[in-house]
Amino acid sequence: MSMSHISQEEPTKGGVSRRTVLKGVGATLGAAAFAKAIAPMTALTKETSVDEFLQKHYKELDPEAMQKVLRRLESETAEQYGAEVQIEDVRPMDGVKYGYALNLSVCIGCRKCAEACHVENNHDRSTNNSYIRVYEMEQGSIDFEKGSVDYDHEVPADGKYYMPVQCQQCDNPPCVKVCPVEATWKEKDGIVVVDYNWCIGCRYCEAACPYHARRFNWKKPEVPAEEINPVQAYLSNRIRPKGTMEKCTYCLHRTRKGKNPACLDACPTGARVFGNMLDPNSEIRYVLENKRIFVLKQDLGTVPSFFYFFDN
Amino acid sequence: MSSNDMSTNQTSSRAHVDKSKHLIGYPKFIWRSLVLATDGSLLFYAWMTLLTALALVGLNAWAHQVATGMSLTGMSDHVSWGLYIANFTFMVGLAAGGVMMVIPAYLYDDEQMHDVVIIGELLAIASIVMSVAFVVADMGRPDRLLHMMPVIGRFNWPISMLTWDMLVLNGYLIINLHICGYLLYKKFLGEKPDKRWYIPFVFLSIVWAISIHTVTAFLYSGLGGRPFWNSAILAPRFLVSAFVAGPAFIILSLQLIRRFSDFEFGSSPIRTLTSVLRVTVLINLFLYGAELFTEFYTGGSHTAAAEYLFFGLHGHTGLVAWTWSAIALNVTAALMLLHPASRSNWTVLNVACVLTFVGVWIEKGMGLVVPGFIPSTMHEIVEYSPSLVEWKVTIGIWALGLLVYTVALKIAIPIFSEKVTIRDGQLEKVD
Numbered sequence: 001m002s003m004s005h006i007s008q009e010e011p012t013k014g015g016v017s018r019r020t021v022l023k024g025v026g027a028t029l030g031a032a033a034f035a036k037a038i039a040p041m042t043a044l045t046k047e048t049s050v051d052e053f054l055q056k057h058y059k060e061l062d063p064e065a066m067q068k069v070l071r072r073l074e075s076e077t078a079e080q081y082g083a084e085v086q087i088e089d090v091r092p093m094d095g096v097k098y099g100y101a102l103n104l105s106v107c108i109g110c111r112k113c114a115e116a117c118h119v120e121n122n123h124d125r126s127t128n129n130s131y132i133r134v135y136e137m138e139q140g141s142i143d144f145e146k147g148s149v150d151y152d153h154e155v156p157a158d159g160k161y162y163m164p165v166q167c168q169q170c171d172n173p174p175c176v177k178v179c180p181v182e183a184t185w186k187e188k189d190g191i192v193v194v195d196y197n198w199c200i201g202c203r204y205c206e207a208a209c210p211y212h213a214r215r216f217n218w219k220k221p222e223v224p225a226e227e228i229n230p231v232q233a234y235l236s237n238r239i240r241p242k243g244t245m246e247k248c249t250y251c252l253h254r255t256r257k258g259k260n261p262a263c264l265d266a267c268p269t270g271a272r273v274f275g276n277m278l279d280p281n282s283e284i285r286y287v288l289e290n291k292r293i294f295v296l297k298q299d300l301g302t303v304p305s306f307f308y309f310f311d312n
Numbered sequence: 313m314s315s316n317d318m319s320t321n322q323t324s325s326r327a328h329v330d331k332s333k334h335l336i337g338y339p340k341f342i343w344r345s346l347v348l349a350t351d352g353s354l355l356f357y358a359w360m361t362l363l364t365a366l367a368l369v370g371l372n373a374w375a376h377q378v379a380t381g382m383s384l385t386g387m388s389d390h391v392s393w394g395l396y397i398a399n400f401t402f403m404v405g406l407a408a409g410g411v412m413m414v415i416p417a418y419l420y421d422d423e424q425m426h427d428v429v430i431i432g433e434l435l436a437i438a439s440i441v442m443s444v445a446f447v448v449a450d451m452g453r454p455d456r457l458l459h460m461m462p463v464i465g466r467f468n469w470p471i472s473m474l475t476w477d478m479l480v481l482n483g484y485l486i487i488n489l490h491i492c493g494y495l496l497y498k499k500f501l502g503e504k505p506d507k508r509w510y511i512p513f514v515f516l517s518i519v520w521a522i523s524i525h526t527v528t529a530f531l532y533s534g535l536g537g538r539p540f541w542n543s544a545i546l547a548p549r550f551l552v553s554a555f556v557a558g559p560a561f562i563i564l565s566l567q568l569i570r571r572f573s574d575f576e577f578g579s580s581p582i583r584t585l586t587s588v589l590r591v592t593v594l595i596n597l598f599l600y601g602a603e604l605f606t607e608f609y610t611g612g613s614h615t616a617a618a619e620y621l622f623f624g625l626h627g628h629t630g631l632v633a634w635t636w637s638a639i640a641l642n643v644t645a646a647l648m649l650l651h652p653a654s655r656s657n658w659t660v661l662n663v664a665c666v667l668t669f670v671g672v673w674i675e676k677g678m679g680l681v682v683p684g685f686i687p688s689t690m691h692e693i694v695e696y697s698p699s700l701v702e703w704k705v706t707i708g709i710w711a712l713g714l715l716v717y718t719v720a721l722k723i724a725i726p727i728f729s730e731k732v733t734i735r736d737g738q739l740e741k742v743d
Contacts, residue, residue, distance in 0.1 A: 023350060030364060037372040043379040048455060057459075057466050135690065144691040145613050165690065174537060180474035181459040182466040198466070200459055201382070201452015203392040204474055210537025212690045215389055216452065219381035242381045243452030300536045 047220075047242075049076075057182070058195040058234070069197075070234065077239060082225040090233045090256045092189035098250055098305060099190075099277035099284045100261075101293065102164060105311035106271040109134055109155040109162030116266030117166075120251060121237040122229055124221035131248035132166040132263060133212065166263070167192065167213035167248035168296065168304030175205035175214065175247075184245070190305050191250050193235040199244040206245060210297050214247045250274070277305070341497055341734075348732060348741065349722040355572070360718065363711045370708010373701045374449055382452055384701040390694035391685040393450070395702045398677030399709070400446035402557065404528045405550060405676060407439035407484065409558010411521035412588050413581070418514050424580040430728060431569065432562055433492050434720040436521070440485040442713035449705050473531045480524045487517045492724065500727045500734055525550045532684065540617035541684045543606075549599045550676070555592040557672040559585040560665040565717075567662060575725045586654065586661060593646040593668055600642075600675070616691065617683040625687065630695040634678050641671030 051072055055061075061069060070087045077085050114132040123129040135147035139159045147163070156162065173192050176184050183199040186192045206214045220242040232238040233253035240246045251261035255274070264272040275284035287293065291309040352360075377384045387394045413432030417425040448454050459465035460478060469475040491513050498505040529547035536542055563585050569575055607618040619625050621635050645668035653660045687693045698706075726732040732741055 019351070033364075033368050034371070037368045038375045040372070040375040040379040044455070053455065133690070143613060145616065145687070147691065149690075149692060174535065178472050178474065178535075180468050180472045180478070181456075182468045183459070198456070198459055199453065200456045202447075202450065202474065203452070204472070204531075206389065206392040207684070208535050208537060210689045212389070212688050212692075216392060217381070218383035218385075218387075241453075245452075297537070302536075 047080075052197060055197050057198050066234075073234070073238060077228075081223060081228060081239065083228040083230065085228060085230040085232050085238070087232045087234060087238050088253070090235070090253050092187045092191070092252075092256060094188075095278055096189045096276045097278050098169070098255065099275065099288065099307065100169075100250065100305065101273040101284055101287045101291075101307040101309060103271045103273070103311055104161055104163060104308055106269045107162045107164065107267075108269055109136055109151070109157075109160070110268065112266045112268055113164055113263035113272070116262040117248070119227070120229055120254075120262035122221070122223050122232070122239050124217070124219075125224065125227070126222045127218075129215055129221075131213070131215065131246075132164050134162055134164045136160050137163050163308070164263075165211055165213070165296070166306070167250075168211050168302065168306040169248075169250065171303035171305065172301055174208040174210065174300075174302060178204045178208045180204065184247075187252075189256070191252050192247065193249055193252070194245055194247060195235070196238070196240050196244045196246065201243040201245065203245065210300050210302060214245055216245055217242050337501075338493075338497060341500060342493075345496075345723040345727075345732075346719070348726070349719050352722070356722075360715070363715045363718070366711035367708050367715060370705045370711065373704035373708065377449075377701055377705065378454060384699060386697050386699040386702060388694055388696070390688045390692060391682060391696035393681050393685070394696055395677070395698040395706050396446045396450035398681040399706055400443050400450070401528055401550075401681060402673050402676045403439050403443040403446060403713075404481065404524055405554035405672075406557050406561060407436045407443065407481075408521040408525040408551065408554040409556075409561065410436035410439070410488075411518055412555055412559045412585065413562060414514060414518055414521075416584050418511070419518070422580075422584060424578055425584055427728075428566065428577050428581045430492060430495065430724050431565060431721065432558075433488050433517075434717060434724060435558075435562060435565065436488045436517075437485060437492065437720060438713045438717035440481055440488075441716050442709050443481055444485075445709045445712060446706075449709065473527060473534055476527045477524075477531060480520065480527050484517070484520050484524050487513055487520060491517065492720075496724055496727050499730075500732060502733065522551065525554050532680070537689045538684045539614040541680075543603065545599060545603055549596070549603065552592055552596045552599055553672045553676050556589065556596050557669055557676075559589045559592070560669040560672075563589070563665050564662060564669075567658065569721065569725070573721075573725050574731070575729050582661075583655070586649070589665070589668070590649045590654075593642065593649055596672070597642060597646060613691065616687050620686050620693070621679060621683040625693055628686075628693050628695055630697065631678060631682060631686075634674050638671045638674035638679055641667045642675070645671060 049072070055069060056065065066089050070089060073087050074085055077083055077087075111134050114130040114134060117123070117132050118128065118130040121131065133149050135144060135149055136151040136155075136157070137144075137160060138146045139161060142163075151157070169186075169190050169192050171186075171190070173186060176186055176192060180202060181198060181200055184192060184194045184205055201216070203216055206216060217240050221239055223239060228239070229237060231253060236249040236251065236253045251259075251263075255261055261272075261274055264274050273283050273287050275282035277284055277288065279285060287309065288307065291311075293307040293309040295304040295307055350360075385394060385396075410432035413425060413429045416422040417429040448457065451457070460467065460475075462469070467475055469479070491510055494510050495505055526547045529550040532538070532541035533543055533546040563582055566577075566582055566585075570577070604618065604622075607615050616625060620628065621631050623629075624632050645664045648654055648660055648664035648667070651660070654664055655661075682696055686695065726741070734740070
């Protein structure tokens with residue numbers, strides 16, 4: 001086991017063997033190399049505050065703590081994006097369960113909804129992100145294998161119909177089941193939300209979602225200050241941190257205040273119907289009761305709150 | 313075949329350590345072990361330097377990934393898991409594979425396997441370290457790791473399979489650390505290990521080994537939206553492939569240990585592992601075949617992922633070469649192992665082990681994780697290939713695992729072969 005030219009018991013000054021000295025040198029070099037290797041991490045400490053590191057889960061924040069968090073997030077947005085925004089914690093209303101229906105006979109595939117979503121929810125500009133993907137489908141099939149998202153021609157095209165897909169706000173959401181840290185859950189009005197400050201970025205929910213409804217922040221979102229929508233909520237459209245998951249929230253910062261989701265307001269053909277399914281006089285109830293509706297991938301038992309129907 | 317008899321009489325050179333001193337004695341033993349483990353030949357230093365350098369390159373790549381974001385990887389919203397989770401899955405299998413030494417040693421009282429069983433237990437430790445490292449490398453926010461801690465964070469147990477996985481992996485790590493630590497400590501004190509303190513844990517570790525890879529399979533098979541994974545055969549397949557990769561790796565380790573250390577043991581453990589491997593390689597191929605029959609005979613859109621994997625889909629053929637190489641490797645290894653030469657010719661055996669190890673790595677990694685995402689749940693085809701950062705981090709974690717394994721062996725072997733003992737409460741070499 002001994003090395004050829006270094007004998008074990010060869011003392012140097014102070015009775016330390018040469019091998020020990022060499023080990024010390026090696027250890028020092030190793031430590032220096034280690035420090036150099038993790039140096040890029042220092043960039044992160046500028047981005048992540050102690051307060052954020054210690055922040056509790058959404059459900060454990062009392063109103064006072066929540067206010068503190070909201071003010072901190074506002075100042076962080078001002079600091080990092082140069083925009084004055086108001087972030088609220090908008091809670092669900094009693095006696096409300098949201099439903100969304102889409103009239104496939106009317107949708108022309110113009111993607112205005114996806115665009116409105118992009119702007120409303122302060123999506124990353126560089127990736128042109130949106131919670132909605134519009135599929136051009138073949139007449140006579142509802143097989144997505146025959147559909148395409150990257151169509152690039154005048155719409156509507158002959159022999160095609162269009163199917164926008166976003167989060168289905170399932171009553172039995174696979175994404176919520178798999179999250180190891182309860183960073184995503186279903187609120188009482190049916191909306192599945194994410195606590196962007198609790199998510200650990202494992203992307204298990206993205207693997208579990210059968211509708212490709214979740215988006216991951218692969219890098220820090222880029223949004224020019226003048227384009228930032230300043231009306232924001234903690235659980236919806238505030239600018240998401242890097243390395244966390246996000247999704248459609250039925251624009252809860254709007255809908256929980258009685259407004260429509262941005263995608264509905266943007267639709268030029270009136271293909272979208274949104275409302276409280278518990279209200280017998282609502283438009284969504286009319287659609288559910290009078291149209292022949294269906295849901296996507298019903299066989300998976302996810303029980304979506306998003307419905308599709310044809311008029312004719 | 314050395315005189316590794318647990319009941320060695322205490323020689324006069326060994327100081328007796330009384331029970332109350334274990335609290336001080338045990339940490340001291342660990343420290344002295346580490347000091348001794350950093351002594352070795354030039355070749356050993358070169359090996360350790362190489363591994364350290366690779367691990368640091370990986371660490372640096374990971375630091376960049378944390379600072380910039382996961383955009384430095386080849387992953388996307390369509391293929392949201394890649395090389396990291398593929399390796400994680402494989403590593404859990406390797407950890408479970410170590411049990412193929414424990415079962416013959418303790419369940420069948422194979423004396424000669426008993427002498428080297430620690431090599432399998434230490435492999436389990438190193439593999440789990442790597443598994444956990446791969447999970448951390450895959451996290452978008454490693455700074456929030458504490459959110460996963462029971463009590464401190466919010467632990468979605470028992471619903472999320474990932475929480476089960478963390479529990480069983482860490483449990484397996486602790487069990488194996490205890491078994492190895494206890495046996496080595498007793499050995500170096502020159503005392504007979506007390507069966508009550510390790511036999512129950514050994515049997516627990518056998519059951520536990522099955523559990524870690526079962527739970528890892530459940531991570532995938534529980535997802536209804538991913539037909540390629542949504543198969544009841546996945547857990548059995550995972551286990552069988554673990555019992556291919558594990559023994560293959562251990563056989564190679566034993567060959568290297570025989571060559572580069574003065575740890576003496578006969579060929580019997582290698583023969584036993586070869587017998588295991590000869591069977592598991594075939595069962596693995598059989599289960600693979602059963603899976604493929606079901607996929608292709610049924611047809612329909614659920615077959616799309618398998619089609620992509622084997623033949624390419626709509627002109628996208630990213631995994632085809634990988635898949636067929638894995639099959640070629642596994643089939644070749646199976647044929648080599650069936651040939652009598654694998655019993656008489658070490659080279660044939662070693663080559664077969666390398667082939668099947670690589671084969672299973674491809675099949676359990678790129679061949680399982682990636683096609684689950686291609687086509688996506690909405691039948692879009694976005695291909696994936698790992699970025700340089702991912703390769704660096706992956707190689708770095710492998711290097712870290714080999715570092716842990718090397719140091720562990722370096723500590724364990726001299727103590728097991730009684731080349732290191734205690735004198736005046738200090739570990740010392742007996743030359």
